[in-house]
Amino acid sequence: xxxxxxxxxxxxxxxxxxxxxxxxxxxxxxxxxxxxxxxxxxxxxxxxxxxxxxxxxxxxxxxxxxxxxxxxxxxxxxxxxxxxxxxxxxxxxxxxxxxxxxxxxxxxxxxxxxxxxxxxxxxxxxxxxxxxxxxxxxxxxxxxxxxxxxxxxxxxxxxxxxxxxxxxxxxxxxxxxxxxxxxxxxxxxxxxxxxxxxxxxxxxxxxxxxxxxxxxxxxxxxxxxxxxxxxxxxxxxxxxxxxxxxxxxxxxxxxxxxxxxxxxxxxxxxxxxxxxxxxxxxxxxxxxxxxxxxxxxxxxxx
Amino acid sequence: xxxxxxxxxxxxxxxxxxxxxxxxxxxxxxxxxxxxxxxxxxxxxxxxxxxxxxxxxxxxxxxxxxxxxxxxxxxxxxxxxxxxxxxxxxxxxxxxxxxxxxxxxxxxxxxxxxxxxxxxxxxxxxxxxxxxxxxxxxxxxxxxxxxxxxxxxxxxxxxxxxxxxxxxxxxxxxxxxxxxxxxxxxxxxxxxxxxxxxxxxxxxxxxxxxxxxxxxxxxxxxxxxxxxxxxxxxxxxxxxxxxxxxxxxxxxxxxxxxxxxxxxxxx
Numbered sequence: 001x002x003x004x005x006x007x008x009x010x011x012x013x014x015x016x017x018x019x020x021x022x023x024x025x026x027x028x029x030x031x032x033x034x035x036x037x038x039x040x041x042x043x044x045x046x047x048x049x050x051x052x053x054x055x056x057x058x059x060x061x062x063x064x065x066x067x068x069x070x071x072x073x074x075x076x077x078x079x080x081x082x083x084x085x086x087x088x089x090x091x092x093x094x095x096x097x098x099x100x101x102x103x104x105x106x107x108x109x110x111x112x113x114x115x116x117x118x119x120x121x122x123x124x125x126x127x128x129x130x131x132x133x134x135x136x137x138x139x140x141x142x143x144x145x146x147x148x149x150x151x152x153x154x155x156x157x158x159x160x161x162x163x164x165x166x167x168x169x170x171x172x173x174x175x176x177x178x179x180x181x182x183x184x185x186x187x188x189x190x191x192x193x194x195x196x197x198x199x200x201x202x203x204x205x206x207x208x209x210x211x212x213x214x215x216x217x218x219x220x221x222x223x224x225x226x227x228x229x230x231x232x233x234x235x236x237x238x239x240x241x242x243x244x245x246x247x248x249x250x251x252x253x254x255x256x257x258x259x260x261x262x263x264x265x266x267x268x269x270x271x272x273x274x275x276x277x278x279x280x281x282x283x284x285x286x287x288x289x290x291x292x293x294x295x296x297x298x299x300x301x302x
Numbered sequence: 303x304x305x306x307x308x309x310x311x312x313x314x315x316x317x318x319x320x321x322x323x324x325x326x327x328x329x330x331x332x333x334x335x336x337x338x339x340x341x342x343x344x345x346x347x348x349x350x351x352x353x354x355x356x357x358x359x360x361x362x363x364x365x366x367x368x369x370x371x372x373x374x375x376x377x378x379x380x381x382x383x384x385x386x387x388x389x390x391x392x393x394x395x396x397x398x399x400x401x402x403x404x405x406x407x408x409x410x411x412x413x414x415x416x417x418x419x420x421x422x423x424x425x426x427x428x429x430x431x432x433x434x435x436x437x438x439x440x441x442x443x444x445x446x447x448x449x450x451x452x453x454x455x456x457x458x459x460x461x462x463x464x465x466x467x468x469x470x471x472x473x474x475x476x477x478x479x480x481x482x483x484x485x486x487x488x489x490x491x492x493x494x495x496x497x498x499x500x501x502x503x504x505x506x507x508x509x510x511x512x513x514x515x516x517x518x519x520x521x522x523x524x525x526x527x528x529x530x531x532x533x534x535x536x537x538x539x540x541x542x543x544x545x546x547x548x549x550x551x552x553x554x555x556x557x558x559x560x561x562x563x564x565x566x567x568x569x
Contacts, residue, residue, distance in 0.1 A: 051568060078412035080412065082405040085404075097329045098409070098413065101321070103414065146412075
């Protein structure tokens, strides 16, 4: 449904997107996971024809974005990073006028606006000014706006960034419903729980490149292991001993922050028995560990 | 055209999607009438106050003015065109900047609209605002007997052209403004000098010889000149040139506005 081939984007000297390729199948939810500045937003903007490509190609539903941007936007629902609501209009007017601009008749647009508001639990806010909404409501309004025309493909740029956990859960629930309805979704996120919960497959991005892609579980197995070890120590010598122990093994030590993390490249739990002066705990591997294993850095820069 | 090639959203030759234009216009109308109690003060009350103050007040001091029976008659088309300019200019500078800054354009651009169509819708709305203020102030002036109703109908022509001249010009500021305060230049560099030096309040012929051609070249001057031609029933060839001058400005300003807006929005 979406095919990105050899995509590059340069802003002057900055290589925001540096030769990425991926494909999203029909009905699939595909995630771009990476820290701020990884090139996720730029990729999504190019896909929505909000940004010209430097080189490479993007097709959506077989339509070339560069040549037929207008046609692509007809089948694409877009949730931009900023909500982009119109403060001069009410919640309902925001939706119905957007629907009209999309090509619905005024009557249809109003009907659909009420439908999506109801679906997102915002129907009692229809007459409100958008600036009266909470952050979570604004985000849900942005998503409902993208669904007005029932597009077969939806692009969501960081759908839950800045939301409290409750609002985030609510958005996730609704995205899950959307997914069950067969909508093809491309989303970006820097929350690994979000990527793990919603995405069938995802690409780990950093510095404009895709480091690896696959199903969340498969990526964890491959790069972090089912269980990772977290090592806490205050002793330099103990750390040195650990480093030596792990040399030439499929285990990797990542010293980031107060805690050292040991990931595994063969899916097996690292054996750290017999080390002195360290406290070792094991926990389930996750996408954070995958990112750590691939880049040596933490995903979150918060 | 190379202008269009830089953007994957439109080309000058591709057909205009009229739904985009009406959709944008409808958005502005919907928002405007929500606040009509406030907006009417600018459409009618503010220019009417200027009209009465200048027409009655200064009119008492002016015994004779070139090309009109009274100072009030002289100044009426000038104040109306000045108001038409303000509305169009404000719409596509301050208001358009607000729409850039709050990602409202970005949201609109996720629909099948082109940047050119976006400016078409915005300028159509700028023209609407010029017309609204022209009609309401002209009706007021008709009631005062400072302009007759048929002349007032004629004034709609320069009102539409001013809406397009200043509607396209406003984008120059919106599209290049790095921050809101920058937009003060719309008033200090454009609106205020034009309001006073475009033959609205005194004939250009009273200016020093060397300033006269400058005053004639200013973009509001042809609108005032043409409006006065209608208002004083003295239409001649020079008014046609004024009209053509405005059409010329629109043809030059519009592609520049689209280019600047595209550069700002699609990157």
